[in-house]
Amino acid sequence: MQNSETEWVRKAIKGDAQAFTQLVELYQRPVYNLCYRMLGNAQDAEDAAQETFLRAYQNMRRYDNNRPFSTWLLSIAAHYCIDQTRKRRYPLVSVEELVEPELPEPSPGVETVVSRKEEQQRVRAILETLDPVDRAAVIFYYWYDFSYDEICQSLSLTLSAVKSRLHRARRAMAEEWSRSQAQTSAAPNTPTRQEQLLAERMAS
Amino acid sequence: MNHMPYQGWIFEDRRTLDKADISALQSHLADCAECSALAEGLQQVEQVLRAQPLQGPTEGFTLRWQQRLEISRQQAHRRQIWLTLLVAVSGGTVLLGALAFLLWPWLKSLDLTLWAALYQVFTAYLFLSRAGEQFLLALVSAAKIIPLPIWALSIGVLCQLGVLWVVSFRLLTNPRRIALK
Numbered sequence: 001m002q003n004s005e006t007e008w009v010r011k012a013i014k015g016d017a018q019a020f021t022q023l024v025e026l027y028q029r030p031v032y033n034l035c036y037r038m039l040g041n042a043q044d045a046e047d048a049a050q051e052t053f054l055r056a057y058q059n060m061r062r063y064d065n066n067r068p069f070s071t072w073l074l075s076i077a078a079h080y081c082i083d084q085t086r087k088r089r090y091p092l093v094s095v096e097e098l099v100e101p102e103l104p105e106p107s108p109g110v111e112t113v114v115s116r117k118e119e120q121q122r123v124r125a126i127l128e129t130l131d132p133v134d135r136a137a138v139i140f141y142y143w144y145d146f147s148y149d150e151i152c153q154s155l156s157l158t159l160s161a162v163k164s165r166l167h168r169a170r171r172a173m174a175e176e177w178s179r180s181q182a183q184t185s186a187a188p189n190t191p192t193r194q195e196q197l198l199a200e201r202m203a204s
Numbered sequence: 205m206n207h208m209p210y211q212g213w214i215f216e217d218r219r220t221l222d223k224a225d226i227s228a229l230q231s232h233l234a235d236c237a238e239c240s241a242l243a244e245g246l247q248q249v250e251q252v253l254r255a256q257p258l259q260g261p262t263e264g265f266t267l268r269w270q271q272r273l274e275i276s277r278q279q280a281h282r283r284q285i286w287l288t289l290l291v292a293v294s295g296g297t298v299l300l301g302a303l304a305f306l307l308w309p310w311l312k313s314l315d316l317t318l319w320a321a322l323y324q325v326f327t328a329y330l331f332l333s334r335a336g337e338q339f340l341l342a343l344v345s346a347a348k349i350i351p352l353p354i355w356a357l358s359i360g361v362l363c364q365l366g367v368l369w370v371v372s373f374r375l376l377t378n379p380r381r382i383a384l385k
């Protein structure tokens with residue numbers, strides 16, 4: 001796999017679109033996941049992932065062979081998503097996604113699926129509270145197991161900046177998590193945002 | 205209670221703390237509810253984050269990318285055409301402007317320029333017709349002086365020279381066959 005990847009990268013640098021398509025096939029998932037975690041919804045994530053691959057293809061000549069291709073690609077995605085997040089000023093979670101009917105799988109049980117869905121929404125809400133650059137650092141650290149050095153390279157930051165950003169982000173996430181946990185335990189029968197929205201729809 | 209160094213350490217990468225710091229932090233966490241709540245919150249959130257799977261795009265992502273690449277290529281092509289047109293039109297406009305600026309004195313008095321040109325043409329015509337008359341006069345007087353056999357001889361020699369020139373020119377300009385072996 002590594003050999004064929006090197007070969008595809010080499011060909012793609014020379015402008016071979018077919019070879020680059022193989023790279024798209026190989027890296028679509030990690031790139032999409034980064035965009036999804038950064039932007040919070042499927043539509044924007046698809047758009048950002050497509051744009052990332054387009055930019056990478058157009059800038060293949062600037063790619064430095066000494067660096068892993070995946071790091072370079074994810075760095076393009078992160079910078080694009082940071083820009084997009086700064087441009088827009090509306091919340092990450094779209095109403096369509098909140099009311100999206102999620103059919104529970106029979107095996108893990110309805111409650112498990114609901115709690116997993118809730119957990120995902122809490123993760124999204126927590127990421128939303130972070131500054132876009134901090135969010136990218138957190139995603140690289142927890143989803144991609146990037147080292148501090150790799151995060152420095154990918155986000156064009158110094159080592160001390162990465163450390164202080166991760167420190168700040170961890171604190172914000174822990175506080176937010178504890179707060180939401182306290183709210184849930186204090187009012188166990190309080191409907192979730194999703195349930196509220198569904199109730200409003202039913203009523204209208 | 206003073207939480208100062210401990211709250212910093214909680215959010216630090218544990219691998220960067222030394223043993224003394226870690227044991228001090230642990231004893232503080234055992235006593236301090238506020239810091240231990242924060243540490244627990246972080247632990248839970250880190251667990252949840254690491255447990256989240258990689259989200260993938262819907263089926264056909266690569267195909268959609270190929271279509272997008274094609275659209276972007278067409279747009280780039282169109283942009284290039286417009287750019288070329290723009291450069292050509294603006295270059296032409298600048299050149300015409302420069303030319304108008306250079307020729308402005310003549311353009312300002314166009315009728316005078318035309319009259320001057322006409323005068324030049326007329327003078328040249330007069331000069332050529334006079335030269336032609338002189339040449340004919342010389343020829344007529346030479347015909348009277350030179351006897352007929354010499355005329356015939358010189359015309360014959362001129363014809364031979366003409367034939368020689370044509371033949372040698374053909375020979376020089378004909379493509380030569382060069383054998384490959």
Ligand SMILES: [Zn+2]
Binds near residue numbers: 238
């Ligand atoms: Zn404390």
